[in-house]
Amino acid sequence: MEPTKKPLLYGYFRSSCTWRVRIALAFKGIEYDQQAINLVKDGGLQLSDEYKQVNPMQQVPALHIDGVTLSQSLAIIEYLEETRPNPPLFPREPKKRAQVRMISDQIASGIQPLQNLCVLQKIGETKQEWAKHFITRGFQALEKMLQITSGSYCVGDEVTVADLCLVPQVANAVRFKVDLSPYPTIVRINESLLQMEAFQVSHPSRQPDTPEELRA
Numbered sequence: 301m302e303p304t305k306k307p308l309l310y311g312y313f314r315s316s317c318t319w320r321v322r323i324a325l326a327f328k329g330i331e332y333d334q335q336a337i338n339l340v341k342d343g344g345l346q347l348s349d350e351y352k353q354v355n356p357m358q359q360v361p362a363l364h365i366d367g368v369t370l371s372q373s374l375a376i377i378e379y380l381e382e383t384r385p386n387p388p389l390f391p392r393e394p395k396k397r398a399q400v401r402m403i404s405d406q407i408a409s410g411i412q413p414l415q416n417l418c419v420l421q422k423i424g425e426t427k428q429e430w431a432k433h434f435i436t437r438g439f440q441a442l443e444k445m446l447q448i449t450s451g452s453y454c455v456g457d458e459v460t461v462a463d464l465c466l467v468p469q470v471a472n473a474v475r476f477k478v479d480l481s482p483y484p485t486i487v488r489i490n491e492s493l494l495q496m497e498a499f500q501v502s503h504p505s506r507q508p509d510t511p512e513e514l515r516a
Contacts, residue, residue, distance in 0.1 A: 308364040344417075
């Protein structure tokens with residue numbers, strides 16, 4: 301255990317997976333340091349031998365905390381929830397907890413990986429159309445889910461892990477020029493969440509490695 305050391309987050313300003321973890325850290329009031337891993341510079345610093353020692357999958361994020369280095373954003377967030385439970389990011393009621401995991405997995409496993417950088421690099425010139433297709437396909441399902449589960453936010457009226465997944469994915473949709481007008485529930489929830497401090501301070505436009513031209 302390293303109780304006197306701040307957690308160290310390895311990430312990239314534009315990485316939606318890293319953004320999820322930044323939101324969780326901010327929401328729980330956890331101070332941390334950042335180590336930027338530029339995913340495009342020099343072919344991608346995540347592919348370096350040095351970073352491979354941090355995360356053998358050569359992806360971001362990774363979080364060094366409590367003497368252990370964790371990867372995979374949802375695993376990191378669940379660890380934060382279990383070790384620093386307040387304020388909570390999961391409801392107490394089992395059905396709602398299952399809904400949070402359902403929505404989180406829908407985004408983190410069913411939508412986001414299909415427009416991950418390493419995938420788009422393989423797709424080549426049609427990457428824009430590819431990303432739009434799979435985000436649209438995912439959002440069609442997600443909108444129907446949220447019409448059932450949502451209150452103010454994705455599941456009821458409290459911020460949960462599902463919301464941490466939603467906001468970065470909507471940002472990706474905007475980046476790839478997806479028409480959001482068919483998804484009013486997604487848009488409504490996203491706009492509400494972006495008013496909250498944890499989502500603002502963790503925004504890609506406000507990170508230490510954000511290029512000057514993309515800063516808020």
